[in-house]
Amino acid sequence: MFELIKTDPSSRARRGRLRTSHGDIETPQYMPVGTQASVKAVAPRDLEAMGAEIILGNTYHLFLRPGLEVMNKFGGLHKFMNWSRPILTDSGGFQVFSLAKLRNISDAGVEFRSHLDGTKFFLGPKESMAIQHALGSDIIMAFDECPPWPAEEGAVAAAVERTITWARASLDHHRHLTATDETRPTQVQALFGIVQGGGYPHLREQCAKAITALDFDGFAIGGVSVGEPEPEMYKAAEATVPHLPEHKVRYAMGLGQPHQIVELVARGVDIFDCVLPTRVARHATVYTRTGTLNLRGAQYRMDGSPLDPACGCYACQNFTRAYIRHLFKAGEILALVLVSLHNLWFYQDLMRDIRNALSTDSFRAFRENFLRTYQTTKEKP
Amino acid sequence: MFELIKTDPSSRARRGRLRTSHGDIETPQYMPVGTQASVKAVAPRDLEAMGAEIILGNTYHLFLRPGLEVMNKFGGLHKFMNWSRPILTDSGGFQVFSLAKLRNISDAGVEFRSHLDGTKFFLGPKESMAIQHALGSDIIMAFDECPPWPAEEGAVAAAVERTITWARASLDHHRHLTATDETRPTQVQALFGIVQGGGYPHLREQCAKAITALDFDGFAIGGVSVGEPEPEMYKAAEATVPHLPEHKVRYAMGLGQPHQIVELVARGVDIFDCVLPTRVARHATVYTRTGTLNLRGAQYRMDGSPLDPACGCYACQNFTRAYIRHLFKAGEILALVLVSLHNLWFYQDLMRDIRNALSTDSFRAFRENFLRTYQTTKEKP
Numbered sequence: 001m002f003e004l005i006k007t008d009p010s011s012r013a014r015r016g017r018l019r020t021s022h023g024d025i026e027t028p029q030y031m032p033v034g035t036q037a038s039v040k041a042v043a044p045r046d047l048e049a050m051g052a053e054i055i056l057g058n059t060y061h062l063f064l065r066p067g068l069e070v071m072n073k074f075g076g077l078h079k080f081m082n083w084s085r086p087i088l089t090d091s092g093g094f095q096v097f098s099l100a101k102l103r104n105i106s107d108a109g110v111e112f113r114s115h116l117d118g119t120k121f122f123l124g125p126k127e128s129m130a131i132q133h134a135l136g137s138d139i140i141m142a143f144d145e146c147p148p149w150p151a152e153e154g155a156v157a158a159a160v161e162r163t164i165t166w167a168r169a170s171l172d173h174h175r176h177l178t179a180t181d182e183t184r185p186t187q188v189q190a191l192f193g194i195v196q197g198g199g200y201p202h203l204r205e206q207c208a209k210a211i212t213a214l215d216f217d218g219f220a221i222g223g224v225s226v227g228e229p230e231p232e233m234y235k236a237a238e239a240t241v242p243h244l245p246e247h248k249v250r251y252a253m254g255l256g257q258p259h260q261i262v263e264l265v266a267r268g269v270d271i272f273d274c275v276l277p278t279r280v281a282r283h284a285t286v287y288t289r290t291g292t293l294n295l296r297g298a299q300y301r302m303d304g305s306p307l308d309p310a311c312g313c314y315a316c317q318n319f320t321r322a323y324i325r326h327l328f329k330a331g332e333i334l335a336l337v338l339v340s341l342h343n344l345w346f347y348q349d350l351m352r353d354i355r356n357a358l359s360t361d362s363f364r365a366f367r368e369n370f371l372r373t374y375q376t377t378k379e380k381p
Numbered sequence: 382m383f384e385l386i387k388t389d390p391s392s393r394a395r396r397g398r399l400r401t402s403h404g405d406i407e408t409p410q411y412m413p414v415g416t417q418a419s420v421k422a423v424a425p426r427d428l429e430a431m432g433a434e435i436i437l438g439n440t441y442h443l444f445l446r447p448g449l450e451v452m453n454k455f456g457g458l459h460k461f462m463n464w465s466r467p468i469l470t471d472s473g474g475f476q477v478f479s480l481a482k483l484r485n486i487s488d489a490g491v492e493f494r495s496h497l498d499g500t501k502f503f504l505g506p507k508e509s510m511a512i513q514h515a516l517g518s519d520i521i522m523a524f525d526e527c528p529p530w531p532a533e534e535g536a537v538a539a540a541v542e543r544t545i546t547w548a549r550a551s552l553d554h555h556r557h558l559t560a561t562d563e564t565r566p567t568q569v570q571a572l573f574g575i576v577q578g579g580g581y582p583h584l585r586e587q588c589a590k591a592i593t594a595l596d597f598d599g600f601a602i603g604g605v606s607v608g609e610p611e612p613e614m615y616k617a618a619e620a621t622v623p624h625l626p627e628h629k630v631r632y633a634m635g636l637g638q639p640h641q642i643v644e645l646v647a648r649g650v651d652i653f654d655c656v657l658p659t660r661v662a663r664h665a666t667v668y669t670r671t672g673t674l675n676l677r678g679a680q681y682r683m684d685g686s687p688l689d690p691a692c693g694c695y696a697c698q699n700f701t702r703a704y705i706r707h708l709f710k711a712g713e714i715l716a717l718v719l720v721s722l723h724n725l726w727f728y729q730d731l732m733r734d735i736r737n738a739l740s741t742d743s744f745r746a747f748r749e750n751f752l753r754t755y756q757t758t759k760e761k762p
Binding site: 036037038041042043045065066069073074080301304314318319329330332336337338 | 417418419421422423424425426442446447450451454455461462463682683685695699700701703704707708710711713714715717718719
């Protein structure tokens with residue numbers, strides 16, 4: 001499923017290709033987040049135009065709304081939202097632990113109340129696999145327990161144990177469903193395992209060894225992007241990646257800012273997802289080659305330049321900072337649409353640049369140059 | 382400026398063409414409303430794709446925000462919002478009387494406080510002409526006084542008098558600015574006069590005779606779409622149109638619903654503007670060939686048909702009612718984008734159908750058929 005095309009001599013970075021039933025994904029790759037069957041404020045035609053090869057959907061949200069009855073009626077998430085390229089869905093575990101009101105946790109799963117209307121549900125490895133089969137996503141994720149940050153070592157160790165137990169159960173039930181469910185006979189759904197372990201390198205190692213001993217199609221670094229400081233995030237990645245097999249794809253969940261993506265690629269990560277580009281867009285924050293800027297600033301009132309002069313997106317090709325700033329000040333929806341579009345385009349450009357640098361053996365120079373140019377301190381999104 | 386191509390033998394309907402510095406406008410024509418330099422939730426590329434030949438901007442709103450300093454810096458509204466086709470701006474009078482806090486009214490104009498931050502401003506025929514010259518719109522409107530509905534005859538008569546006085550002042554100052562302002566030497570700005578008179582046919586007639594005695598490029602029916610019942614609106618149009626010259630274009634301000642547009646075309650009106658398509662879209666109301674529907678209804682939860690099966694817009698070509706309903710329920714911005722786009726497309730299709738019927742001498746059949754098919758009683762937007 002994963003073809004390792006090239007490795008970078010200056011770092012752990014890799015250039016690869018992931019095959020799915022809905023098309024190939026060139027890695028390193030960033031996935032726009034379509035939580036509720038929509039990448040916020042951006043239409044599928046624009047995702048296609050910017051070259052997005054895969055998007056992410058959230059099992060927890062889609063399970064609650066529109067729900068499986070609707071999903072089954074329309075033959076899965078691709079058809080429901082009219083997206084013909086690959087989709088990855090998470091397991092729902094992260095949202096159950098972070099959004100829902102928890103009731104009971106057992107080895108079978110979690111009883112919780114919906115954050116929308118309080119309705120009681122149960123979600124465990126079996127249920128998560130069944131939902132993700134109904135969604136028909138190309139890559140599905142094992143059900144895991146993601147501890148909060150910070151957490152005591154004992155709590156993280158327990159989450160690692162449960163994550164390993166649930167990983168086995170996820171794999172078993174996925175095999176069972178694949179063998180028995182004939183809804184999509186031609187579609188192959190890949191299943192990725194998730195490594196937890198918080199900020200404890202020995203727990204990361206222990207979890208990685210147990211999870212990689214199972215026959216997953218790829219591996220994710222979970223328990224990052226949960227509020228930890230940036231050095232802790234890198235530490236977690238560094239404690240995990242060396243224990244992952246070379247010839248399977250690696251996914252850092254929920255990450256990250258542009259410079260973090262470059263640094264994680266250098267640490268051997270292949271795929272990313274992150275809500276930042278669309279989330280900060282709704283607060284007028286714009287990604288540019290030199291860092292982020294916030295359009296609400298008075299200095300952009302008469303600024304006739306595009307959001308990012310180096311960008312080829314519809315917003316940058318047609319509108320000025322002054323105009324889009326005006327749209328924000330006036331509360332116009334088009335402001336959110338244009339900046340969301342631009343920010344996602346920026347991320348796609350970043351990944352293209354990274355892949356191109358790896359393909360042309362110039363990743364080291366690219367990395368140095370990017371980190372010199374992109375000012376993370378200018379403004380924090 | 383206005384070429385009368387054909388008149389309908391069964392009604393007062395006309396097929397015409399209006400020439401402006403930014404291109405021709407085929408009439409009957411509907412103008413999407415871009416109050417604050419943006420047609421709400423719709424990008425200019427989509428307005429072009431749906432065939433919109435002209436949009437409307439609001440002088441009052443644009444004067445307050447972004448203001449003339451920004452507008453002058455960018456060379457007018459076309460360049461500021463990147464719209465290369467014609468623009469009509471209103472005079473600001475309607476909003477001053479309906480939105481702002483009024484202070485003093487005199488023959489020179491109105492002193493008011495901004496509804497945004499209470500800042501004091503003065504707007505009269507001279508100021509309105511100066512702002513609309515700065516905006517650089519292709520069609521500008523005379524400054525008028527639009528009485529509320531209902532209003533006593535005395536109040537309406539006074540508004541008619543003031544409207545006539547201001548019409549002369551608008552025309553004088555427009556000529557002065559055209560002769561002296563060399564910002565856009567090649568652009569011709571047309572000036573339309575406005576007929577007031579409320580629900581009093583003799584005041585409509587009196588106002589129409591006085592206004593049409595002046596050398597305006599076109600004439601508008603004002604004081605409609607201000608809360609009056611539908612029969613009163615038709616009565617106002619019927620009391621005005623017969624007093625307007627055959628060879629100048631006629632514009633019904635702020636109108637209307639689809640069946641009202643058909644009926645007003647039959648009464649001799651050529652151009653329309655209306656916020657309904659985008660406003661009701663934000664409340665999930667969808668225009669279809671058979672009337673409006675509200676997507677929040679439970680009956681659309683599993684509905685696999687497009688918003689309107691007869692529509693060729695991006696939303697209808699790609700998404701189901703069930704999906705867009707889900708987007709509304711989930712609070713997704715894409716819902717507003719898709720339904721705004723569709724509703725405007727519906728209006729453009731309606732105008733194309735009207736023009737086509739007039740061109741092929743089949744307006745009578747079209748009108749009968751449209752009013753039979755389009756159920757106004759089904760749901761009121």
